[in-house]
Amino acid sequence: MSKSQSGWAEELGRRADDLVAMRRDFHRHPELSHQERRTAEIIAERLHAAKLEVRTGVGGTGVVGLLHGDRPGRTVAWRADIDALPLTEILAAPFTSATPGVMHACGHDGHTAIAISLAESLAARRAEVPGTAVFIFQPAEEVLGGARPMIEAGVLDNPRVDEVYGLHLTTLHPVGMVQVRSGPTMASADAFTVEVRGAGGHGAMPHLSIDPITAAANILLGMQSLVAREVAAQDTAVLTVGQIVSGTKGNIIPDRAVMHGTIRAYDQRVRDQLVERLGVFVSQIAKAYRAEATLQLAYSCPAVVNPEAETAFVGRCVSDDLGAEAVSEGRPVMASDDMSLFLRERPGCYFRVGIGPASGLGRPHHAPEFEMHEGGLAVGLRAGLGVMLAALESRD
Ligand SMILES: [Zn+2]
Numbered sequence: 001m002s003k004s005q006s007g008w009a010e011e012l013g014r015r016a017d018d019l020v021a022m023r024r025d026f027h028r029h030p031e032l033s034h035q036e037r038r039t040a041e042i043i044a045e046r047l048h049a050a051k052l053e054v055r056t057g058v059g060g061t062g063v064v065g066l067l068h069g070d071r072p073g074r075t076v077a078w079r080a081d082i083d084a085l086p087l088t089e090i091l092a093a094p095f096t097s098a099t100p101g102v103m104h105a106c107g108h109d110g111h112t113a114i115a116i117s118l119a120e121s122l123a124a125r126r127a128e129v130p131g132t133a134v135f136i137f138q139p140a141e142e143v144l145g146g147a148r149p150m151i152e153a154g155v156l157d158n159p160r161v162d163e164v165y166g167l168h169l170t171t172l173h174p175v176g177m178v179q180v181r182s183g184p185t186m187a188s189a190d191a192f193t194v195e196v197r198g199a200g201g202h203g204a205m206p207h208l209s210i211d212p213i214t215a216a217a218n219i220l221l222g223m224q225s226l227v228a229r230e231v232a233a234q235d236t237a238v239l240t241v242g243q244i245v246s247g248t249k250g251n252i253i254p255d256r257a258v259m260h261g262t263i264r265a266y267d268q269r270v271r272d273q274l275v276e277r278l279g280v281f282v283s284q285i286a287k288a289y290r291a292e293a294t295l296q297l298a299y300s301c302p303a304v305v306n307p308e309a310e311t312a313f314v315g316r317c318v319s320d321d322l323g324a325e326a327v328s329e330g331r332p333v334m335a336s337d338d339m340s341l342f343l344r345e346r347p348g349c350y351f352r353v354g355i356g357p358a359s360g361l362g363r364p365h366h367a368p369e370f371e372m373h374e375g376g377l378a379v380g381l382r383a384g385l386g387v388m389l390a391a392l393e394s395r396d
């Protein structure tokens with residue numbers, strides 16, 4: 001925010017209350033992945049009112065807003081995700097979720113409100129804005145299913161986007177802190193299903209059956225040694241089975257057991273290694289138990305990898321604006337985000353903005369008691385505005 005700083009600061013000051021009110025409205029009316037209709041409608045209305053060029057129904061329920069500044073410059077995208085989670089909120093507030101079983105427990109209500117405010121701020125002072133800002137409101141991040149259809153619909157090509165930025169709010173950092181980290185900052189995610197087929201029979205006579213449960217249990221334990229014994233100690237990976245489904249009764253050996261799990265890694269090599277070796281473990285261990293097993297794997301999304309140059313640029317923007325003490329490198333997290341797909345197409349940076357308490361750990365994301373310290377919203381908006389204004393400026 002170097003140019004006529006005070007004007008922009010006033011602009012942000014005017015929006016502070018509205019930013020919180022908007023977040024609370026989205027929080028009260030959360031919508032699950034691919035069903036963000038009300039949310040998309042409000043986004044589109046507000047962008048229309050701010051005189052952006054608006055496209056709706058992009059890659060499903062996605063919305064894109066184009067803002068042409070009056071000065072020449074570059075084309076830069078800001079991406080925000082807009083969906084909520086299947087959870088029942090515990091905390092009681094006037095803006096607690098009004099939809100049973102659905103909750104904004106990841107902060108995407110805040111991402112949506114910040115991105116709208118950011119668009120409106122730029123639109124209000126369009127004469128000072130260089131280039132073209134592309135606001136991408138992406139649905140279905142929580143199922144890692146929203147980025148791909150939007151990219152396929154051409155949001156980065158029409159017009160051609162030079163760079164893409166965005167933020168995720170986090171309770172891991174207190175309000176006032178911004179985490180900017182280059183390299184892998186969030187893990188890849190690959191969902192898998194193992195189906196073990198045996199032959200059912202009487203629980204008292206296992207020798208006449210092929211027990212898929214015992215085979216599945218050994219596959220589950222065996223696969224952990226892939227991380228412990230085959231991934232280099234300097235690298236990191238997680239292999240989790242979160243669901244096992246089999247059987248009907250304690251004295252019946254069923255004919256089938258199914259396990260659902262996820263693989264997380266920062267490095268593409270490690271990811272490929274685990275996928276390949278998991279397939280071998282599944283089929284060979286099953287064979288040792290006279291069963292047959294197959295592995296089905298969905299390559300959900302790669303790791304979020306922030307390139308050096310654009311990350312250093314964001315670090316400079318944020319520290320110029322909020323002070324060097326507000327920026328930390330922090331640690332990468334093993335969670336995933338399909339922002340990675342945008343960053344695979346274009347350079348940019350995905351950074352994190354604190355919404356945690358001043359001391360101690362905030363309540364975790366994806367928990368029914370998740371809570372946002374709303375002071376972080378203004379920090380996110382300010383950081384986003386600084387980054388966008390500087391990124392849109394021509395670099396001759
Ligand atoms: Zn989430």
Ligand SMILES: [Zn+2]
Nearest residue numbers: 106107108168
């Ligand atoms: Zn999230």
